[in-house]
Amino acid sequence: MYPLPQWTQRADKRGLDPLGMQNSGVLLYQSLLPGISNVTLRMRYYGYYCWLSETYARKGATNDFEAWRNWVRRAEALYALVSAQAGETGVGGIDWANRRLAAAGRTIDFEMAASTDPAQERYLRQSLGVFGGAYYSQMVEMGLFTENRHGIQVATRDLGRRAATLFADAIGPDLVKLLRQKITDARVTPGDLERLEPIIPSAIAPDSAERLFYEAVLFAREEPARKSAHSRAATLALILDAASARGGWPDPEQVRWHMFDPPENALSPGLETQRPNWEAYQCQDLMQVACAALLAWAIAIINSAPHGQSLPEIRAEIVAHLAAQEEYLVSARSAYWRDIRCRIEPMTFAYQNAWRSLTSARGVVTDKAAEAINLMATLHQRIASRTDLATAVAQGLPDRGSAHSLRTEVGWLERREGEAVADLIADYMLERVVRRHSWVAMQKLRRQRDYTFLFEQRDARLVYLAAYQPVATTPRLQPAIQFLADIHLLGEDGPTPLGLAALEAMQ
Incomplete structure (x- = not known):
């Protein structure tokens, strides 16, 4: 038995980034698609929220944040009900809305569902709904929203107010009045929901000024554009x-x-200036998936002995395996990393096959490790042979500090490429994978109180806790x-x- 300290509470959580490499790719794709995130699902929310802000300001609103939050939550719950009635998707609270409509009578009261009372069946648990949890930060990026001195989010005077006006013009004054009243009442009938259908995300008219405005904002044609x-x-x-x-x-x-x-x-x-930036991101994601496959192999080695493995034992097993599989692994007789990567044709390599293999739950972990090492060598050569890609990597990814990225890993390989493959990979796995995971997991424990260790150290041996499957990032x-x-x-x-x-x- 290995007792944990009595003064800690161990809460196991899944570590989504066990090597601390994914965040470098996330930061890169955020710079390539600013104003849109993985949870901003529909364009029309941007105009709807601007209209909500302007309407709130004009109806005698106070600077009480609770009143603003109540207004936003009611508006989102109503939007979900209208969208569910119309069969729309990509709307926050849609599952709640479908359940509520299935049980609906002549009148749907959504006041308590829009509250923040945890005892109620709420349309969403997030305090400020999808507005605060997803859309606000992206609308700030687009110049549509800001924050006033009382801490309440408000539409900007230029683009935000224009968006509000164009949304109102698109649905017409009668629906504007009905929408405002139903948000205030927090009560709606099925007939009201049908009348409000023109507000749903897919109802942007092709020939409308509202649509043209969204296009102009997305494509940086509106001033001021960041x-x-x-x-x-x-x-x-x-x-x-x-x-x-x-x-x-x-x-x-x-x-x-x-x-x-x-x-x-x-x-x-x-x-053509932008495309290599996305190529650099994809190379970064390929590299972090390859490194994660090596982590999976290291974990399998640790798990192969009932009482775990010491670092020298892990290294010895890696070297022995690679020495036995060398020709299969590198597809060349040379045992040196420089020779391996220089013999690769990086523009014809089967990247997609490697990608599917490494991200699949199927397959033998040692075979995936061989695929990962081949992929790492190919990425190294691709960057070394392409000036435009090397420039994009240098501009978009960090090479210092605590973050690891494609750039830091290729730099490490570059510095030691005159070494034998088996020794280089064994050192890489101990230094950049095994010890790296322990450091990353410790930072998460210290800062977030999350226990994400995949193995633990006990009496100078590493003991298995959980396996890991490489996961790609999702770039918006x-x-x-x-x-x-x-x-x-x-x-x-x-x-x-x-x-x-x-x-x-x-x-």
């Missing part, structure tokens, strides 16, 4: 380009790989695709005429 907005515009154009090449609606995986390799026909200067592409569809730039057959015009404007 510098980061041009990065978002270039990414959205690349998504439309991917849809055009596919001739249909693209999924995020297809967009990832479309932006990975340089195109046969050169893109416009603006898009799905919401971005949906936003383009919401404003009629993208359809089932690819870019619409409006989408083609937007793409041409970016050329």
